[in-house]
Amino acid sequence: MKNMLNLRNLRFLLAQILLLFIMLSSSYSLAQSFVPIQGMASWYGPKFAGRLTANGEIFDPSELTAAHKTLAFGTIVRVTNVTNNLSVIVRINDRGPFVKQRVIDLSRFAAEQIDMIGPGTAEVIIEEVVSEVEISPVEVVALDDNFQQAGIDSSLYSFDIISKQHKVGELIVLGSSLSEQRLLVRVVANSSSVGDYNIYLSPELFASLGEQVSIISDR
Numbered sequence: 647m648k649n650m651l652n653l654r655n656l657r658f659l660l661a662q663i664l665l666l667f668i669m670l671s672s673s674y675s676l677a678q679s680f681v682p683i684q685g686m687a688s689w690y691g692p693k694f695a696g697r698l699t700a701n702g703e704i705f706d707p708s709e710l711t712a713a714h715k716t717l718a719f720g721t722i723v724r725v726t727n728v729t730n731n732l733s734v735i736v737r738i739n740d741r742g743p744f745v746k747q748r749v750i751d752l753s754r755f756a757a758e759q760i761d762m763i764g765p766g767t768a769e770v771i772i773e774e775v776v777s778e779v780e781i782s783p784v785e786v787v788a789l790d791d792n793f794q795q796a797g798i799d800s801s802l803y804s805f806d807i808i809s810k811q812h813k814v815g816e817l818i819v820l821g822s823s824l825s826e827q828r829l830l831v832r833v834v835a836n837s838s839s840v841g842d843y844n845i846y847l848s849p850e851l852f853a854s855l856g857e858q859v860s861i862i863s864d865r
Contacts, residue, residue: 680774683750687725687770688743689762691754699740706753709804710850713740713751720800721774722849725750727760728769734759735775735853737800759853793823793858794845799838802848806834810844811861820851823858 691707699705701719712725717738726733736756743751750772754763762768799808812818812833820829831851838846845859 683772684728685749685770685772686747686767687727687750687752687757687762688745688748688767689752689754689757690742691757701739703739703803705740706804708755709753710734710736710756710759710853711739711753712736712756713742714738714749715741715743717774722798722800723750724773724775725752725756725760726771726773727762728771730761732760735849737849793860795843796845796847796852796855796857796859797838797841797843798849798852798857799840799846800849802834802846802851804848804850805829805831806848807831807851808835808838808846809833810836812836819862820855821860821862822855823860828862829855 690713694705695707697705699711700713705711712723714721714723717723719739721738722735723738724733724735734752734756736752740751743749748767750770752760752762757763760768760770802808807818807820809816809818814833814835816833817830818833820831829851840846847855847859
C-alpha cells in the first residue's frame with residue numbers, strides 16, 4: 647500500500663511539472679498585459695439572490711462570481727486575501743462595488759473561500775487568469791487510470807461541463823484529486839473551442855475541483 651501511495655505521489659509530481667511547463671509555454675498563465683490590482687474587497691449575498699446581474703445573469707451567491715467596475719464580463723481573476731494568503735478564482739459577471747476604496751465585490755461563496763465573511767472586507771490582490779488554452783492532444787496528461795486532465799472553458803456556468811465521452815444532458819458525478827469532494831454535474835456540449843481535452847469545466851468547478859478529475863459515476 648505504501649509503495650502504491652509513493653507511486654501515485656510521484657505520478658502527481660510529474661504531472662504537475664509537465665503542467666507547469668505547458669502553462670509557461672502556452673497562454674494559460676497570469677495575463678502579462680494585466681497589472682495586478684491591490685485594494686479592499688467586500689462581498690454580497692442572499693439579499694441580492696435571484697436578481698439580474700449587470701450582464702443579464704441571475705445572481706446566485708453560491709457560485710464563484712464577482713462584481714468589478716471595469717473588467718470585461720467573463721474575465722476570470724484570482725483573488726488573494728493578503729492577510730491569510732488564501733485565494734479563489736472567480737468570474738466577473740456584475741458591476742460594482744459602488745463604495746469608495748473597494749475594488750471588487752465577491753459572491754458569498756467566493757468570500758467564504760478566503761475567510762472574509764466575518765470581517766466583511768479584506769485587503770486583496772486581483773490577478774487576471776487567462777482561460778483560453780490551446781493544447782494539442784499529446785500534451786493532455788492523465789494522472790493515473792482514475793484521474794484525467796480537465797480544461798477550463800469560461801463560456802460554461804456553474805455545474806455545467808463539456809465532455810467528449812458523454813451525451814449532452816447526461817448527469818455525472820465528478821471527483822477531485824485535491825480532496826474527497828464529489829459534485830453532480832451536467833454535460834451541455836461535446837466539444838470546446840479552446841482546446842482538445844476530454845473534459846472542460848466551468849471556472850467555478852475548476853476552482854473547486856482543480857485540473858485533475860475523475861468520473862465517479864454516470865447517471
